[in-house]
Amino acid sequence: MVESKSNDFMERIVSLCKRRGFVFQSSEIYGGINGFWDYGPLGAELKRNVKDAWWRVMTQRRDDVVGLEATIIMHPKIWEASGHTTTFADPMVDCLLTKKRFRADQIDPQSGVVYHFDGARDLRKWAPFMNKYSESMRESVTDHIKKYKTENDKGLTPGTADPDAAKNAAKLREIFDKEYHQEGGSDINVLAMGLANSEVAGRDAYSVLITPGKNPESARKVAQQFYQQRGVAEPQLLGERTEKVENSTRYNPENGSLLTEPRLFNLMFKTCVGPVENGETAYLRPETAQAIFAQFKNVAEVSRQKVPFGICQIGKAFRNEINPRNFTFRSREFEQMELEFFIRPDEAVEAICGSVARPAGPGHPGEPQANWGWQMWHKYWVEERLAFYESIGLPRATLVEYWQKPEELAHYARATVDILYKFPFSKRDAAGELAGEELEGIAARSDFDLSQHQRFSGKAMGVFDEELKEAWATLDESKKAALSECYFESRRNYLVKTNEPAAKAEAQAREEAAGLARGSYVPHVIEPSAGVDRLALALICNAYGEDTAPDEKGKMETRIVMRFHPRIAPVKAAVFPLLKNKPELVKKAREVRDLLRPHLTVYYDEAGAIGRRYRRQDEAGTPFGVTIDFDTLGEQGAELKDTVTLRERDSMKQSRVKIEALPALLLDRIR
Numbered sequence: 287m288v289e290s291k292s293n294d295f296m297e298r299i300v301s302l303c304k305r306r307g308f309v310f311q312s313s314e315i316y317g318g319i320n321g322f323w324d325y326g327p328l329g330a331e332l333k334r335n336v337k338d339a340w341w342r343v344m345t346q347r348r349d350d351v352v353g354l355e356a357t358i359i360m361h362p363k364i365w366e367a368s369g370h371t372t373t374f375a376d377p378m379v380d381c382l383l384t385k386k387r388f389r390a391d392q393i394d395p396q397s398g399v400v401y402h403f404d405g406a407r408d409l410r411k412w413a414p415f416m417n418k419y420s421e422s423m424r425e426s427v428t429d430h431i432k433k434y435k436t437e438n439d440k441g442l443t444p445g446t447a448d449p450d451a452a453k454n455a456a457k458l459r460e461i462f463d464k465e466y467h468q469e470g471g472s473d474i475n476v477l478a479m480g481l482a483n484s485e486v487a488g489r490d491a492y493s494v495l496i497t498p499g500k501n502p503e504s505a506r507k508v509a510q511q512f513y514q515q516r517g518v519a520e521p522q523l524l525g526e527r528t529e530k531v532e533n534s535t536r537y538n539p540e541n542g543s544l545l546t547e548p549r550l551f552n553l554m555f556k557t558c559v560g561p562v563e564n565g566e567t568a569y570l571r572p573e574t575a576q577a578i579f580a581q582f583k584n585v586a587e588v589s590r591q592k593v594p595f596g597i598c599q600i601g602k603a604f605r606n607e608i609n610p611r612n613f614t615f616r617s618r619e620f621e622q623m624e625l626e627f628f629i630r631p632d633e634a635v636e637a638i639c640g641s642v643a644r645p646a647g648p649g650h651p652g653e654p655q656a657n658w659g660w661q662m663w664h665k666y667w668v669e670e671r672l673a674f675y676e677s678i679g680l681p682r683a684t685l686v687e688y689w690q691k692p693e694e695l696a697h698y699a700r701a702t703v704d705i706l707y708k709f710p711f712s713k714r715d716a717a718g719e720l721a722g723e724e725l726e727g728i729a730a731r732s733d734f735d736l737s738q739h740q741r742f743s744g745k746a747m748g749v750f751d752e753e754l755k756e757a758w759a760t761l762d763e764s765k766k767a768a769l770s771e772c773y774f775e776s777r778r779n780y781l782v783k784t785n786e787p788a789a790k791a792e793a794q795a796r797e798e799a800a801g802l803a804r805g806s807y808v809p810h811v812i813e814p815s816a817g818v819d820r821l822a823l824a825l826i827c828n829a830y831g832e833d834t835a836p837d838e839k840g841k842m843e844t845r846i847v848m849r850f851h852p853r854i855a856p857v858k859a860a861v862f863p864l865l866k867n868k869p870e871l872v873k874k875a876r877e878v879r880d881l882l883r884p885h886l887t888v889y890y891d892e893a894g895a896i897g898r899r900y901r902r903q904d905e906a907g908t909p910f911g912v913t914i915d916f917d918t919l920g921e922q923g924a925e926l927k928d929t930v931t932l933r934e935r936d937s938m939k940q941s942r943v944k945i946e947a948l949p950a951l952l953l954d955r956i957r
């Protein structure tokens with residue numbers, strides 16, 4: 287059950303993934319590289335099955351979606367148009383003590399007492415000046431020297447020398463010579479220089495947060511470490527004072543140290559195109575979507591698709607994440623599966639159909655209809671995507687449909703639904719339930735993307751819609767005016783937001799609104815955007831189970847079983863000869879393997895006791911085991927000849943099946 291899965295559970299998952307070859311740390315032999323992961327033999331099959339399932343559902347089984355495979359490096363202007371160059375950034379902070387980097391918006395708020403320090407004096411440098419004085423005198427002598435230095439500096443500052451301060455300094459010097467000077471001790475000016483020198487390295491102010499229950503001494507220890515790192519060998523903390531704080535995100539949750547001020551960090555990986563070191567700057571794509579927009583006109587033309595239709599793509603994306611974490615969940619290199627589904631603006635739908643259908647209630651809205659506006663299409667894709675996740679084995683109870691709040695939406699988005707999976711490392715809500723982490727976002731992005739590429743490339747991204755042109759001609763004048771005004775408003779809003787001068791935005795929006803009559807508009811888009819790696823991780827977490835099964839001697843033992851849905855299981859069937867030293871069994875088993883192999887992924891295993899072989903396949907998540915035994919050879923009677931034992935992974939149920947019936951039976955179960 288999802289609820290019982292904890293972070294200790296996550297450790298078991300990570301360990302199984304390495305042991306069984308689902309996921310390895312990238313470049314492991316060199317100590318790994320943070321945020322990068324490799325998929326081993328089972329992981330590679332799992333990912334391929336996930337992508338194949340998505341591709342089949344999103345394009346191969348539809349008339350209205352076509353595929354694209356674009357390059358990872360594209361013209362840098364694409365990222366200017368999309369806004370990534372300027373706004374694809376996360377706020378970053380560093381721990382002033384450990385230098386560990388955090389995303390500022392991911393720091394948990396903390397309350398407690400903050401210990402502030404003005405700086406630190408290096409006792410290793412200062413103590414030799416004080417060795418003429420008793421312990422009890424050192425503090426007052428140091429204070430006196432400090433006061434003298436402050437006044438003396440003010441009295442001597444060229445240009446702004448303060449004669450009163452000079453007088454004070456002279457007085458303090460007199461007092462020092464009378465009351466504090468020691469036989470063989472230094473002159474007050476030498477001491478003042480020594481004091482200044484011992485405070486040079488520790489001039490920075492610093493703070494440490496202590497949460498309730500923690501010893502305040504630990505704040506001082508942390509502060510001393512901080513000053514030691516800055517070259518203060520033996521820090522004596524200066525100017526300590528405390529302050530109560532509530533829900534502060536300014537301190538490192540791991541050690542209480544003050545963090546740097548947040549600064550924005552662009553997540554795109556930069557590279558250089560061309561054979562010279564400082565050739566043209568380009569970027570590794572941070573999402574696959576933009577290539578779809580950039581190729582929209584080409585694809586629409588060659589595929590002879592008419593709006594509404596979609597273009598989908600699966601491919602690598604790269605983000606220089608500040609804090610890669612939770613195993614593969616937040617990586618720096620990952621794969622996306624994205625669909626851009628282009629639709630008519632609502633004004634065009636209304637012109638053609640007389641009205642725009644809107645969602646009537648919860649649930650799937652059914653087969654697409656001509657009168658659907660963006661809300662119906664958005665709802666449709668949310669429901670389709672949820673159905674997809676269920677079809678590959680993620681129970682509905684493990685998924686959350688999260689509607690972004692208006693203040694969370696990008697300025698151009700009309701609605702965004704995130705589909706979350708209740709990962710074991712998810713935060714918990716007020717009721718203690720796993721809140722879930724994002725698997726996919728389904729955004730209604732208006733006509734922002736194509737409009738941006740139209741603006742930046744100077745190439746028209748609009749379409750001609752014959753149906754609209756014909757319908758428009760039949761509308762009465764008041765309807766035409768109302769729809770034009772609506773379209774004009776939304777185009778003008780877009781243009782103003784992109785900083786076009788008001789008059790220019792108005793004129794251009796008028797011209798575009800007039801285009802409706804000619805059947806022309808820039809399509810709007812609904813974007814379901816999913817991550818392959820996050821989905822693979824969700825499937826692994828969901829599949830993991832531990833139960834008991836009998837060993838060879840019938841004794842119950844704990845088994846790890848990966849209950850993948852047969853549709854995405856890395857290996858569909860394992861074929862075992864009962865004994866490997868019986869050539870007739872081995873020959874027959876290889877025949878069965880070769881019979882199945884053209885249809886499904888088969889693993890042949892003849893090594894070890896049959897129970898152990900079953901257990902290995904349970905861990906790999908293989909849903910079916912096929913055992914060839916002496917009955918198969920007809921030794922127990924002709925009626926069992928050419929039958930095999932079919933074992934089901936989850937129930938461990940065994941049944942007798944004719945070899946010739948196996949391909950159809952298994953295909954039926956894995957499709």
Ligand code: GAP
Nearest residue numbers: 573575615616617620725726727815816817820
């Ligand atoms: N084109 C829209 C877009 O890229 P996104 O929410 O930034 O939207 C879409 O990314 C999906 O890509 C996410 O829901 C997630 O599954 C996946 N994804 C994003 N960043 C990721 C990362 N650092 N590691 C793994 N997957 C990531």
